[in-house]
Amino acid sequence: MRSWSGCIRTASTGAHIGFGQPDEMKGVHRHNLRTAGARITRHTRILTGPAFSELPAIAFITINRIHKFYGSRGAIAHPMSSIERDRIANSRLQTASIAQLFTEARSYNRWQDSFLDDAAIREIYEAAAFAPTSANGSPGRFVWVRSKEEKERLAGFVKAGNEIKILQAAATVIVAYDPHFYLNFPRLMPHAAGRLIAMFQSDPVEARETAFRNSSLQGAYLIMAARALGIDCGPMSGFNHDLVNGHYFAGTDVCANFLCCLGMGSVEELYPRGARLTFDEVNIVI
Ligand SMILES: Cc1cc2nc3c(=O)[nH]c(=O)nc-3n(C[C@H](O)[C@H](O)[C@H](O)COP(=O)(O)O)c2cc1C
Numbered sequence: 001m002r003s004w005s006g007c008i009r010t011a012s013t014g015a016h017i018g019f020g021q022p023d024e025m026k027g028v029h030r031h032n033l034r035t036a037g038a039r040i041t042r043h044t045r046i047l048t049g050p051a052f053s054e055l056p057a058i059a060f061i062t063i064n065r066i067h068k069f070y071g072s073r074g075a076i077a078h079p080m081s082s083i084e085r086d087r088i089a090n091s092r093l094q095t096a097s098i099a100q101l102f103t104e105a106r107s108y109n110r111w112q113d114s115f116l117d118d119a120a121i122r123e124i125y126e127a128a129a130f131a132p133t134s135a136n137g138s139p140g141r142f143v144w145v146r147s148k149e150e151k152e153r154l155a156g157f158v159k160a161g162n163e164i165k166i167l168q169a170a171a172t173v174i175v176a177y178d179p180h181f182y183l184n185f186p187r188l189m190p191h192a193a194g195r196l197i198a199m200f201q202s203d204p205v206e207a208r209e210t211a212f213r214n215s216s217l218q219g220a221y222l223i224m225a226a227r228a229l230g231i232d233c234g235p236m237s238g239f240n241h242d243l244v245n246g247h248y249f250a251g252t253d254v255c256a257n258f259l260c261c262l263g264m265g266s267v268e269e270l271y272p273r274g275a276r277l278t279f280d281e282v283n284i285v286i
Contacts, residue, residue: 101227106273108265110236111168114233115260116146121171123229124262128221135196136188139181139211140218141254146171153247158259159238170263171233173222174248176256177215179208215257223260232265 032113093101121144133139145154145166154172155163166172182200185193200207236259244256 010187018209019278025260048130052212058187072204073186076217091236097228100230101194105227106232106265106270107262108232108263109165109270111165111170111232111234111239111261112264112266114170116144120229121146123214124222124225124231127170127228128218129224131217131221131224133214133217134210135185135192137181137210138184138188139177139179140215140257141178143174143176143248144171145174150177154259157240157243157247159240161237162236165261166234166259168266169261172259174244174256174259175215175219175222175260176249176254177211178252178254179204179211179212180253181211182184182207212257219258220259226262227250231262234261235259236261 076105099105125142129138145151151166151169151172154174155166158166182197185196200210219235223235226233238260239256242274244259245254249255
């Protein structure tokens with residue numbers, strides 16, 4: 001709930017309703033919140049807060065993940081107040097960090113000599129593991145290929161042109177998924193485990209789709225975690241799935257999704273940055 005001290009949380013929906021900065025808090029009235037459009041149920045608990053009418057111009061309300069902005073008396077206000085801008089400015093990453101993660105980061109094709117130690121591999125996973133998957137199912141399974149012998153084996157399983165990347169990179173992670181991921185729900189989503197296990201057991205196609213979708217996300221999270229730690233990436237889908245599955249996941253139902261080389265990238269064979277589709281081409285705000 002970050003710094004919202006004037007905060008309401010509904011136990012049933014997890015909705016958060018926050019107001020201004022902590023030092024602006026004095027009291028919160030249910031009536032005013034209702035006026036402002038907040039859905040208040042018997043599960044709603046008011047923790048602390050100011051009189052709604054005494055709030056600065058704008059309150060920020062998040063209900064069921066929908067952010068709504070209201071004037072202090074409930075009228076819908078301009079969707080981005082200066083208060084909100086300040087809050088976002090205070091918590092957003094610096095431009096240099098955004099560049100490191102996104103705008104300046106590249107997919108490398110060649111690699112400088114480097115080594116990825118166990119601590120770095122663990123740190124990448126342990127950061128990425130907190131990023132969301134549906135129902136916290138966490139279907140991703142990861143094989144980190146780092147030894148010379150295993151790199152040479154994996155290089156034999158990838159498409160022409162990709163071998164050198166595996167051989168040069170400090171390590172390559174095989175991002176895979178377990179279609180029976182749902183068996184971990186008693187630990188990962190205990191309050192709904194029975195229902196979720198029954199649902200996925202009765203629909204293996206849905207289970208596999210869910211596993212694939214979420215392992216793709218987890219692979220992307222790994223990339224971002226690695227970049228956050230200053231480690232370059234080179235994702236790769238050009239490989240023989242049967243060979244990879246047959247060797248690394250023999251006797252299991254785990255399947256490879258994609259590979260990602262990691263290490264210190266080299267600008268050799270780094271193509272000019274490809275264009276991206278513009279916002280207007282592929283976004284609609286409704
Ligand atoms: C899932 C995935 C699979 C990829 N597979 C390959 C591949 O097999 N061979 C390859 O040269 N590049 C591969 N790429 C790299 C993409 O071509 C690259 O990320 C894209 O062109 C953007 O490049 P940039 O990050 O340098 O801007 C893959 C990327 C992703 C995300």
